[in-house]
Amino acid sequence: MSRPATLALACALALASLGAHAATPIQLDAAQQQALAIRSGAPEAVREVLLTQLPALVTPAAGNAEAVTAPYAGVVTWIGAYEGDSVRQGQVLARVQSREAMLLAGELTTAQSAAAAANAQAKRDTSLHKEGIIAAARVEQSRAAASAANARLHGLRAAQALAPKSVQRPGEYELRAPFAGRVLTREVELGQAIDSLGMAFSIGRAGPVGLEIRIPESYRALLRPGLVVQLPDGTRGQVLSVGAAIDARTQSLKLRATAAGPNLMPGQRLGVNLALPAPAQTWKVPATAVTRSHAGDTIYLLTARGFVPLPVTVLGQTESALYVQAKLPAQARIALGGALVLAGLAGGE
Numbered sequence: 001m002s003r004p005a006t007l008a009l010a011c012a013l014a015l016a017s018l019g020a021h022a023a024t025p026i027q028l029d030a031a032q033q034q035a036l037a038i039r040s041g042a043p044e045a046v047r048e049v050l051l052t053q054l055p056a057l058v059t060p061a062a063g064n065a066e067a068v069t070a071p072y073a074g075v076v077t078w079i080g081a082y083e084g085d086s087v088r089q090g091q092v093l094a095r096v097q098s099r100e101a102m103l104l105a106g107e108l109t110t111a112q113s114a115a116a117a118a119n120a121q122a123k124r125d126t127s128l129h130k131e132g133i134i135a136a137a138r139v140e141q142s143r144a145a146a147s148a149a150n151a152r153l154h155g156l157r158a159a160q161a162l163a164p165k166s167v168q169r170p171g172e173y174e175l176r177a178p179f180a181g182r183v184l185t186r187e188v189e190l191g192q193a194i195d196s197l198g199m200a201f202s203i204g205r206a207g208p209v210g211l212e213i214r215i216p217e218s219y220r221a222l223l224r225p226g227l228v229v230q231l232p233d234g235t236r237g238q239v240l241s242v243g244a245a246i247d248a249r250t251q252s253l254k255l256r257a258t259a260a261g262p263n264l265m266p267g268q269r270l271g272v273n274l275a276l277p278a279p280a281q282t283w284k285v286p287a288t289a290v291t292r293s294h295a296g297d298t299i300y301l302l303t304a305r306g307f308v309p310l311p312v313t314v315l316g317q318t319e320s321a322l323y324v325q326a327k328l329p330a331q332a333r334i335a336l337g338g339a340l341v342l343a344g345l346a347g348g349e
Contacts, residue, residue: 038338074098102171
């Protein structure tokens with residue numbers, strides 16, 4: 001008889017002899033195990049669970065980016081920086097022609113004159129009061145007027161500092177980089193009308209970036225700051241915080257992490273690996289060692305009486321292995337391959 005025919009006959013005999021004993025241990029001799037491709041061995045005890053290909057979004061690191069907004073409404077007349085450009089502090093990013101900026105220049109000139117006159121009047125009234133010519137109330141009034149004029153001038157100068165004047169044409173102001181870094185986004189086009197406080201650019205400092213990682217909420221008991229994140233290029237990062245709310249749609253938690261790498265850019269999406277501390281009695285087994293169904297996950301423990309089904313909790317998985325939690329005796333052996341065959345022999349799904 002050929003070998004394939006022998007294997008088929010062994011499978012048939014095993015199924016026939018065990019089909020009526022679904023609740024009893026599954027007894028197979030070495031030849032039957034070989035014929036059914038059932039391979040037994042010791043599971044690997046592990047101290048950490050490696051979760052792979054978790055979805056992550058690269059973001060600017062906290063405090064490492066800043067928006068550049070238009071302080072006054074106007075029309076963009078010139079653009080000097082684009083996405084990805086490196087910029088130095090104070091570099092002109094764009095120019096905006098603005099009626100409001102033109103009016104501000106006139107108001108500032110008027111305020112300067114008013115403040116100078118009010119200060120001079122307060123100084124004269126102080127001298128006259130010392131000579132006994134005017135009452136103290138008159139001095140207080142002039143000082144109050146000078147204070148108000150100076151406050152208005154200070155406010156207008158601060159407003160102008162937000163929009164430094166351009167030397168190109170009247171009423172035109174410049175948007176400048178707040179620090180040395182890189183242009184992350186550009187929200188304006190040449191000739192575009194922009195509203196007051198409208199977003200124009202975002203600038204990010206060089207250095208580490210942030211990561212927003214989504215992870216199934218079932219792992220929340222194992223999550224904590226300080227866990228190591230591994231990126232596809234081998235770069236390592238660190239978890240900074242664990243979200244306090246579960247996304248109702250995806251039933252996931254958000255982790256915030258930080259990482260450094262020259263190829264990481266805000267807005268980039270990638271898959272990352274995360275190593276979690278494993279609880280006691282956690283084992284790494286081949287995917288072929290576990291049967292998974294709506295009724296639960298099961299491995300098959302090899303005992304003196306045969307293979308016995310044992311419920312397990314799956315904590316994570318890689319491409320070819322599963323991390324399971326189960327109470328196993330010392331030096332336990334399980335079916336590392338052929339669990340589906342054993343489930344069939346036991347009458348399982």
